[in-house]
Amino acid sequence: MIRLRFAVILGMLVASLPAQAAQCGGDFRTFVTSISREAAAQGISQGVIDAALGGVTQDQGVLAFDRRQRGTFKKSFEDYVATRVGPGRIKTGLAMMQRHASLLSRIEREFGVPPQILVAIWGLETDFGAGDMGKLPVFRVLATMAHDCRRTDLFQGELLAALKIVQRGDLGLRDMIGAYAGEIGQTQFLPSSYIKYGVDYDGNGHVDLRHSVPDVLASTANLLKTNGWRAGGGYDEGSANFEAMREWNRAVVYRKTIAYFADRLAQGH
Template sequence: MDLKRVLAAGLTAAILSTTPALAAGCGNGAPGFPGWLAQFKAEAPRYGLKPRVVESALSGVSYDSKVIRLDRSQHSFKLSFEQFYAKRVNNAMIKRGQQLRQSYAGVFRRIEQRYGVPAPILLSIWGLETNYGGFSGNMPVLRSLATLAYDCRRSRFFTEELVAALMIVQRGDMRPSEMRGAWAGEIGQTQFLATNYVKYAVDFDRDGRRDLIRSSADALASTANYLKAHGWRAGQGWGPGTANHNVLKQWNKATVYQKTIAVMASKIAQ
């Protein structure tokens, strides 16, 4: 790791440890958003963000009422496992995962050698999150995160995410216009939160950028890096009751999602 990356890693750690103290307040409804955004811009440089980066990245960002509606209407995880699995997985997805396991065999082999995470688990997550990179979202990440950071319901959490997203821009991994994702700001082919992007994204294809949107290799290796960091045990199973199944709980808190990852991965492995 060169000096530049060492310094960047230290700066990232400092940002993520101090962001909760970022005190731009919060609000409910569009009228207060411009004032909040101006205050955020003024305070964000205290956390290692360059004023020109913040101003440029957040120029023209506005309140998005659609994001708030979506935040208030999440129902999928109230389904039973059988209902959730039937809604999210089908035989075509399993077959596609098996095909991709062959076509990306070299990438998966190198990833498993480095991180210990096998292809079926990564394929299952990849398929569930974005249909193997087919659709990773088209909403402007910075607009979504700014809206949610301003909103009082989870302001502190999303303020951290907004600061991390701006760090992604600052370190040159993506331009603001490239950062399009899910309504809550998840980014890339396996839907990383911005804080996890900063901490775990890797440049596996060695093109100089950690690009989890356009590089499948970066996205898959970054996912493996995340799982390894959370305790994945190489060479072991992932069914309920195993240490690796507990790691899946760190990927997604919903029990139905964890079980779906495990079951889908086992079918892909056949």
């Protein structure tokens, strides 16, 4: 799902922009020095800054991938859903619904988002945490994209948010591994969304969207609730809840796929 999702992420970035953006382009190390000063001004410790950005390098592969993204969601719904929701994924999704029934019920009571929607998103993004969460160092990806002048303010915001994740102790540097836009964890949160919507639902003092299933599912529900999800409402195209899922993914075909998968899970087959 990582490669498919990247094409619309650029349109949904909602990071808080730095008060004074570092100058993009030019010498990469000069840029890193500038964004490091901005991070320090926002309260990030020098130790975290040095550990995350001290030896960071540009990733030309990330830039090449970004430049060739075109038309990912141009398939019809029928063609797209056939590649995303098959018998194996439905079977595993039903097993996850049963395994985490108590947790999902608690989350629904608190956030109003039904289990089948959360499990559908979880399955589509990373095969319920067992699939590909990305293999790229988040700080290398985000520093590369922030240095590139096409969307520097947006990615500078994501880079600063990623530093805050480490500063808060939610994830260590070794766990800051993600996809081509810096998405992290089992439901692929951008760093700014991690900060904004992340919930410590297992009560251990940290929001861990890589390893903690309670945190993953509750944070996903919190994102939807915060963006207008209505408890007890439907989620077909045209509904308020279908629109609330726009914060998750703006592509209509992807949101229709979430709804279709969720319906299959709710029906039990």
